[in-house]
Amino acid sequence: MPERPQALFAMTAQNMPHVFPPDVLAELREYVEIDPTLVAHDLADPRVRETLARTEVLVTGWGCPRLDAAALDAAPKLRAVLHAAGSVKGFTTPEVWRRGIVVSSAAAANALPVAEYTLAMILLAGKDVFGFRDQLRTRRTFPYGDIVPGVGNYGRRVGIVGASRIGRRLIELLRPHDLRPSLADPYVDAAEAARLGVPLLGLDELLRTSDIVTVHAPQTAETRHLIGARELALMPTGSVLVNTARGALLDHDALVAELRAGRLSAVLDVTDPEPLPVDSPLFDLPNAFITPHLAGSQGNEVARLGRTVAEEAGRLLSGGELRYAVDEAALDRAA
Structure with a gap:
């Protein structure tokens, strides 16, 4: 198996263990090197910046900070964003696609x-x-x-x-x-x-x-x-x-x-x-x-989002095509 790329969680910290419970986290870590104790909500944090400089895969979720030019400049090796939630419109920018970074979303899940x-x-x-x-x-x-x-x-x-x-x-x-x-x-x-x-x-x-x-x-x-x-x-x-x-x-x-x-x-x-x-x-x-916005993934359902990302990470590591890649051209008429 190829060497596992460095990855980083970028989401609200309290959500991470629900989206990636132990079994799903173990599956993700088969494909990427990722520290579950480091969850970035602020990409300017010094500890985050050190890891971000080596990060090839950003595992994002609700609460991900905006990926603008400054954030991406701090992540020169970044090649993929795997989003463990639905829409990516809230945190991606045109700069992500301009730099050739592939983006995947668990919107289907x-x-x-x-x-x-x-x-x-x-x-x-x-x-x-x-x-x-x-x-x-x-x-x-x-x-x-x-x-x-x-x-x-x-x-x-x-x-x-x-x-x-x-x-x-x-x-x-x-x-x-x-x-x-x-x-x-x-x-x-x-x-x-x-x-x-x-x-x-x-x-x-x-x-x-x-x-x-x-x-x-x-x-x-x-x-x-x-x-x-x-x-x-x-x-x-x-x-x-x-x-x-x-x-x-x-x-x-x-x-x-x-x-x-x-x-x-x-x-x-x-x-x-x-x-x-x-x-x-x-x-x-x-x-x-x-009802209070309950229809989307809640409770044990959010682990399905994490598993979708783990599977995408496996495809990324094997050089395969991402199943849930986001098309920038379709974002204007997507949720």
């Missing part, structure tokens, strides 16, 4: 729990679980044995906004269920939609024809308030909006107005702003179900 969360919410919303839970809490009785009209997941129409990694994984997870998914994405053509196995619709048509709409588009200048008052008005009365992407994709004032009218329901794992102000009406509206 982070997409899995988000898609799982979304599937769970779609199925629960189809049964109106949240509404009936509140009714049962208040009334303490229910007409058990009666058929409840208007609920159920047989043939429920699910509109997916965005064929991102999460959107595509969700399409896979929906296949075993008797649901009717459709997709809206301006970057997907009919042939690709056919390969994904879903009909391709314009956004307006998808909103008009879906019982549940779930948002998986990236946050860009073009997608801010992608779903606003006009778009919400297109959704059928009684439909449900799920957002696990970014809060700014929804116009929250317009959404609150629809929720107060009782016409729609919403499941929001992300909000704008985040966290919400303590007096936000979304906390108290009975047809809003809010």
Whole structure:
């Protein structure tokens, strides 16, 4: 096996042992020389600078400092950044690619729990679980044995906004269920939609024809308030909006107005702003179900991100192509 390259952790220190528990850390150390007691949050720290000067692989995560020209000048041997989280837009700069440094991200691994969360919410919303839970809490009785009209997941129409990694994984997870998914994405053509196995619709048509709409588009200048008052008005009365992407994709004032009218329901794992102000009406509206950005990797799921990086390090050491390399040209329309 080739000599292991010097590596350095660059992330929030308290996250590192969760992302790289002992078994995952041991796997990573098969491929790189890395000190788990040295986790860089400040690349200007003298102890960090000494190691950084020898570092060929930067293992990054949430809390990674910005990799600007000054930081990269201190790492003249750096050839790869392996990111144990999703988006790299928050800390990379054009200078990274200008210097020929390859970047890999565990975004595909982070997409899995988000898609799982979304599937769970779609199925629960189809049964109106949240509404009936509140009714049962208040009334303490229910007409058990009666058929409840208007609920159920047989043939429920699910509109997916965005064929991102999460959107595509969700399409896979929906296949075993008797649901009717459709997709809206301006970057997907009919042939690709056919390969994904879903009909391709314009956004307006998808909103008009879906019982549940779930948002998986990236946050860009073009997608801010992608779903606003006009778009919400297109959704059928009684439909449900799920957002696990970014809060700014929804116009929250317009959404609150629809929720107060009782016409729609919403499941929001992300909000704008985040966290919400303590007096936000979304906390108290009975047809809003809010979770605190839990859909992405949490708890034992973050070790999957670390394992993805360890596997990428193995490919790097063997001279193979990175499986999850980031394309700089695609960053503008990526999450």
